[in-house]
Amino acid sequence: MVPLLLLPLLWGGSLQEDPWFELRVPESVTVQEGLCVHVPCSFSYPGSSWSSPKKLYIYWFRGGDNDYLVATNDQTKTGKMGTQGRFHLVGNPRHNNCSLRITEARKSDEGVYSFRVQADHMAYSYRAKKLTVKVPALTQKPDIHFPEPLKSGYPTNLTCSMLGSCEEGRPLTFSWVGRALDSLDPQTLHSSVLTLTPRLQDHGSNLTCQVHLPGGQDTVERTIRLNVSYAPQKLNISIFFSDVAVPKILENTSSVLILEGQALGLLCAADSSPPAELSWFRGSPARNATRIYRSANLDLPQVGAAEEGDLLTCQAQNPLGSQHVSLRLSVVYPPRLLSPSCSWEGEGLHCSCSSRAQPAPTLRWRLGEGLLEGNHSNASWTITSSSAGPWANSSLSLSGPLGSGLRLSCEAWNAHGKQSAAFLLLPGRSVFLAGAVPAALGGAGAMALLSLSLCLLFFCLVKARRKQASGSREGLDDEDPVMGTVAWDINSRIGRLPGWLSC
Known part of the structure; x- marks a missing residue:
């Protein structure tokens, strides 16, 4: 109840x-x-x-x-x-x-x-x-979902969705807009799911999903910036010389000319996403080269002749691939005379001269006021010259009577400098190597070397006169040939005097 x-x-x-x-x-x-x-x-x-x-x-x-x-x-x-x-x-x-x-x-x-x-x-x-x-006004924007990263050349599905949209209601209308879609079928641009194969040129471009809601005029949209990953490309090397402010850019394998002793800076750059790791190798990475630096910059404070022909390679690598570019060092330097010498052979004088330089030097002889070069001969002299790589060799044979005090020199030259070695023919069939003089030697150094040569010449003449006065003629005629050598250090301002120098 x-x-x-x-x-x-x-x-x-x-x-x-x-x-x-x-x-x-x-x-x-x-x-x-x-x-x-x-x-x-x-x-x-x-x-x-x-x-x-x-x-x-x-x-x-x-x-x-x-x-x-x-x-x-x-x-x-x-x-x-x-x-x-x-x-x-x-x-x-x-x-x-x-x-x-x-x-x-x-x-x-x-x-x-x-x-x-x-x-x-x-x-x-x-x-x-x-x-x-x-029920406030519509401010909600659609969301775009896709698996990351976007890889160049790989198809990817991008999904546009509207949080709070109705599954059981009238369908939403979708539209896709963007530069990356210019090669797609327009019919595929009105679905919530877009299949896109991103290209390298699409990196950084905008992609927009527009959603039109049913029952009204409201259209909302979401725009994203495409971050497309791609392997390194457009690899180049910028070259900085110590005396040149504006860099030179190399894109293909080539040689770079540099003067010995000059500083060289190399900067490697590549276009890639994500950014590539840059490394420097001596040689080619494909041949198990030695990594010498893990950086975009490589500084060579003083390039030496020993680095002539070296292959330097920059490699750019990211998870999608790698690329490398190489350059070969072509080190140029002025001539260096190596062991010029003269000796009496029978009734003639035989002189030889060798030089190394890059590019290869040209050798010539000065006899008195005359200039002798190439491969020539006559009744009084014969010149034989040859070259191989950075080396040049020349020999001069003189026959017949030679006057005392005759001036003879060997000269080596190329576009980057000149060096010469002078010989003095002294009484008693002696040959005196006055010294090797590089073209870059300053006036003070040349005067010092000339003064030293004159002093030595005077000393030798006095000694020869004393021998004549003591009746040592026979000893003079039997004197051994005199060989001359010169060692020149490119980093010094004055040559080292030969240890054999005596009268």
Whole structure:
């Protein structure tokens, strides 16, 4: 009898929730215009946990009355125009589920919503618990998802999605825009999934996904900048000389001319994404060359002749590949005379002269006021010259009477300098090597060398006169040939005097 007495109280509900009736629903939900929202909801009533009424209907109303119906499972009732097809019950009322889904939200959907349950002999409005729906303007932007990194030449699927869009509502309209799409079929640009094979030239370009929402004029978009990974390319070497401020750029394997002793700076650069690791090798990396520096810069403070022909290689490497470029050092330097000498052979004088330089030097002889070069001969002299690589050799044979004090010199020269060695023919068939003089020798050094030569010449003449006065003629005629040698250090300003120098 007690339940019958309660029915009049339970029918209408009250502002103070009856402990037998409970509604669990958020106080407020927010959904932007054109999007969807799911409102979780559950309810209970007396006997809901153990009874199973024949009829069980639930209703959602907007406003404070029960006239503006928006959703129900009662097929005899229909929702108000403007909400039909957009407000859906998504739970099973017999499982105490009253969840609501709002699709394609409109500004007019804003308001307070109330819930009502109706069973066989019971109806109750949960007036103490309300749902507030807020519908602000659309600001949500779509999202673009894709596996990273984007690799040049590899197909990739990019997906455009709209958080809060409705799966059960009318479909969204997608459009893709961007320079990277100029080679694609336009029909493929209106799907939420785009298959793109990025190219190297697409790196850094913009890609936009536009989404048009149904039921309105709203279009939202998201733009991303493509970060395309690719192997190193356009590798080049910038060359800095110690006396040249403007660098020279090499892209292909070639030689670089540099003067011996000059400083050389090399800077390697490559276009790659991600940035490549740059290293320097002596030789070619393909032949197990030795890494000499792990950096883009390689500084050679003083290039020596021993580095002539060296192959220097810059390698750029990232996870997608590698590339290398090489240059060969061509070290140029002025001539160096090596062991010029003269000796008496029979009734003639035989002199030889060798020089090394890069490029190969030219050798010639000066006899008195005359200039002798090449391969020539006559009754008085014969010249034989040859060259191989950086070496040049020349020999001079003189026959017939030679006057005392005859001047004879060997000269070696190329585009980068000149060096000469002078011989003096002294009485008694002696040959004196006055010294090797590089073209770069300053006036003070030349005067010092000349003074030294004159002093030695005077000393030798005095000694020869004394020998004549003591009747040593026979000893002079039997004197051994005199061989002359010169060692010249390119880094010094004055030659080292030969150890044999005596009269």
